[in-house]
Amino acid sequence: MDLRRLGAGAAVTIMSTRAVTIVGFVLVIAAMFLLEFLARRPGSRIPTVGQWLGYLMRPRIGRVLVLLGWWWLGWHYFAR
Amino acid sequence: MATGNVPRPPDPPGPRTGYLPWHGRRWPRARTAAIGVVLAGYAWAAGAAEPFSTTSLVFVLIPGVVVAAIAVAWPPQRIPPPEKLDITGMFYWVIAVAALFEWEASAWKDNSLPWHPSLTDLINPLLGPHLVKSVAILLWICVGWALVRR
Numbered sequence: 001m002d003l004r005r006l007g008a009g010a011a012v013t014i015m016s017t018r019a020v021t022i023v024g025f026v027l028v029i030a031a032m033f034l035l036e037f038l039a040r041r042p043g044s045r046i047p048t049v050g051q052w053l054g055y056l057m058r059p060r061i062g063r064v065l066v067l068l069g070w071w072w073l074g075w076h077y078f079a080r
Numbered sequence: 081m082a083t084g085n086v087p088r089p090p091d092p093p094g095p096r097t098g099y100l101p102w103h104g105r106r107w108p109r110a111r112t113a114a115i116g117v118v119l120a121g122y123a124w125a126a127g128a129a130e131p132f133s134t135t136s137l138v139f140v141l142i143p144g145v146v147v148a149a150i151a152v153a154w155p156p157q158r159i160p161p162p163e164k165l166d167i168t169g170m171f172y173w174v175i176a177v178a179a180l181f182e183w184e185a186s187a188w189k190d191n192s193l194p195w196h197p198s199l200t201d202l203i204n205p206l207l208g209p210h211l212v213k214s215v216a217i218l219l220w221i222c223v224g225w226a227l228v229r230r
Contacts (some may be wrong), residue, residue, distance in 0.1 A: 017195040025145060028180045034101040035172055040085035047162065054230040055212055056159030067151065070227055074220045076200065077207065079140040080131055 119221055120214075125212030139217075147224045156229055 029060075039046040047055070057063040126139035154211070180199075187198035207213045 018197060021183075021196050022202065024183050025180075025202065028176060028183060031176050032173075032180075035176060039169070044169070044170055045166040047165050049173075050159070050226070050230065051162050052165055052170060052173060053227065054159060055165055057230050058161050063151070064159070067147065067224075067227055070220075070224050071140075071147075074140045074143065074217075074224075075137075076212070077203065078126065078217055078220070079136040 101191065104189065110113045119218060123218035124210075125218045127210050143221050147228055151228045159229055194211060 035046060036049055038044055039048040039051075053066060057066050082122040122139075126136070128205045129136035129139050184199050187196050187201075192201050207216055
């Protein structure tokens, strides 16, 4: 056996599961900010958050659900 | 010097012309500033409420009721929504939102353990300081108003 292949070798940095989870959230939220930035460029085909939320809120049920979602976020983060 | 042909500017509106003092340009700014001060005070008071208390629940209920009442009874002039959305462009958003929900759901399914925290577990400590929580509440109220206009 090749002894050079055995042993501890170079130090390996292990990322904790918690860090992986946090990085995942940061990446997704950063992607959303990037999408919003790209959507605001002239001629962009990507809709802004306001545009697609407005589109979802065209029917009354969409309006009710989006506003309920907004209120739920407030209750979840500020009342609990 | 001949001044007889110089057109006179129109007379300022008098008290009987139907012109109200708050119809001027300064009123909307003053009104906006006043509403901003009231909302900031409200957010500051709401930020001081103890979590899981009736007070904190009421502080969240009031904006919800007010926004719902405005949306139903006194809807403001709405920003016209687009007639249709670009499918490809919208798909990027669908992917991002689905990824966020999937990541959050996986943490929630695993009971939000410390090594796999949910977004709530990560955000709640950030909302600890009174100032941060108040700013977040003010932002939340502003988002509610923005949604009513959509």
